[in-house]
Amino acid sequence: MRGNTDGRTLLDTAAAAAVGAVVVAAACLASSPGALDVLLVAAGSLALAAHRRAPRAVLAVTTLCMFGYAVHAHPGSWVAFPVVVAVHAAARNGHRAQAVAAGVLFLLGYTVVLLVSVPGVQDTVERMLLLLGWFLCAGVTGLIDKNWQAYLRQTEQRALDAERTREEAALRRAGEERLRIARELHDSLTHSISIVKLQAGVAVHLARKRGTEVEPALLAIQEASGEAMRELRSTLEVLRTDVVDPGTGLDRMDELAGRARAAGIVLAVVVEGDLRTLPADVDGAAYRIVQEALTNVARHADRAGTSVRITRTDTVLVVTVDDDGPCLPGGTVTPGTGLTGMRERVTALGGTLETVPRARRGFSVRAELPLEPRRATG
Template sequence: MEEQRTGICGGPPWARGGAPGPRLWEARRSAGRVPWPSTLALAVFVMVGAGFAAQEQPDREPLDALARVLLLAGPALLLLRNRWPVVAVFGVSATTLLYLGAGYPYGPVFLAVAVGAFAAVVSGHRRAAWCALGGLWAGHLLISHWLYAYLPPPGDEAAPWGQELAVAAWAAAILAGSELVRVRREVWAREREERAKAEQRRADEERLRIARELHDVLAHSISVINVQAGVGLALLDSDPEQARTALTTIKAASKEALGEVRQVLDTLRTPGDAPRAPAPGLDRLPELVEQAASAGLAVSVETRGEQTPLPPGADLAAFRIVQEALTNVVRHSGSRTARVRIAYEVGRLGLRVDDDGPAAGADAGGSGNGLAGMRERAAALGGTIEAGPRPDGGFRVRAELPVRPKETK
């Protein structure tokens, strides 16, 4: 995990450009908050604790006004730990070192340093925390073993080396605990971000699925309506009875389209509501053939293999692929015949739709959203779609869908 590096006098990492990560977003949210309650509680604890420590260390300098100022300076600097953690950790380390250099009693003064170091590490300023604690330990070492003769209290002796090891262990424990909390926060932030992205992906996939369903339903029905409307207009004066038949077909096609649109939009209702009608499948292929016939397209259907129930997803995808292929024939082909072949095999469903052409327009074959939708449906099931002109003329759509037999109770 990459370390966020900040120099002693440097600003926060996001101030130098670049996209902030989860940890920096957390830091940004908390930067404007001043931690008054916790800092006030810490200041009270340090002042009271220092008074008890002074009673147990009569050989040290008594707590005077300067000592009280230094004891309060540390917690006061900690008010800056959310917005300027580097300033806080170095400031509290410096005041603690001045307190020790003045010969005042040891005690809870180190607690303020621990809080400052923790805030710096968690906010990403690891180097600053290490440098501040390292400087404090080095300064304490210098005072306790070389400068003690020149500093109060008078007559002081060199501190035992075991005490220095204890101070070093304390600093290491503070840093280790801070690092652990930092890592855990990063993990939690990353998990939240991944969950949010997963939810966004699911929402995008659902919108795409609904858009694809609406396209397939509307493209087929509107194609039928368009053809029949043209027939009705052409025969309105010369053959009113045939025009009436065309209008009847338009009414039936529009009614069915509205029903399927409502069924698709039912998926947007409150989760837990059951759909009002089952999703279409290959069992509705005769209706599809009848609709195509009303648009002037003769469709023959050939079934190979033993017909077995299909899972709902594969059944719907197969129906929509055949529907879109026939819609493309109606819209883009000059042929008035189409052949549908369905092959049932073990673990596989084959679909093939042929027409004899020729192309009726520049975009014959439906190379737009319809063909893209067919490919997406097949890919979602791990299948493939091939669509293109045949060597002998016309157009062919071929799909291979891996399927498992539908479980029966």
């Protein structure tokens, strides 16, 4: 905005100087102007540079200076050129009454000057008709320019309003969709997970009541179902309030690793670098990647030995999950919902994801997440 203002000021100054140069050149061709004449022409013309900021003041200064020059030097009709420009600027800025008054006063005063200095009424009438046409054109074009600028502003405002309306409609539809998903999740998953948690709790209670040892798998089911209920509630809250859940980050890595070990996975976790100051979206995405990878190990890799390595550098967070499952080198991997969601998370942050069989045996998941996320386009 400041650059546009400076550019307009420079353009207006150059235009005012050009008008002054034209009038001075005409004065020199007609006669030899004195110092006072040049001063009046320069003041009346250069004042036009401020026509955007103070159009009425410019109109008054230009009209007085050029009329003073007309009285002193009796020049030709070209003396009215700066006044015509000032009338146009005043009309364009909405000061029609002042523009008409200045034009009429200058015409009347210049008529008296012509009647005194120029012999012959016919020549005077012809000059006055010519100047009257100039002033009428200046006033009309000023009004047209004013209306055109108002039309452009209204068009731009309508476009902004339409864009704002589209954005509000999109946000409203997104909010409605979030609420619908939240209702579906609540009505379907909450009940099922509650039943699993309840049944697991009853089984653990009965086993302890009978004095028998509780199976680790049963305890893992009880813990996992409770954790699933907590995460489902957090997800429903996010869907209903559009707030990022602060409880799904790498600060819960120990808890996640404990559940994985309780489920029978031989797990080793290595952390390199400070994870406490990670961006919230990167932190949450890294946690979900590890969580999904361990879930896949439990489902598809027969709880094989797994290693998790999380490395932070100055620019990127690298998450690697390797397992020793039955996947053979060169095997075909069909991405399911888990891997697809994992890739979507990484892509949304501008990172890269590799999900491939390992060179000897097992499966590898490797994600690189930039610490200043480059949002994916499209």
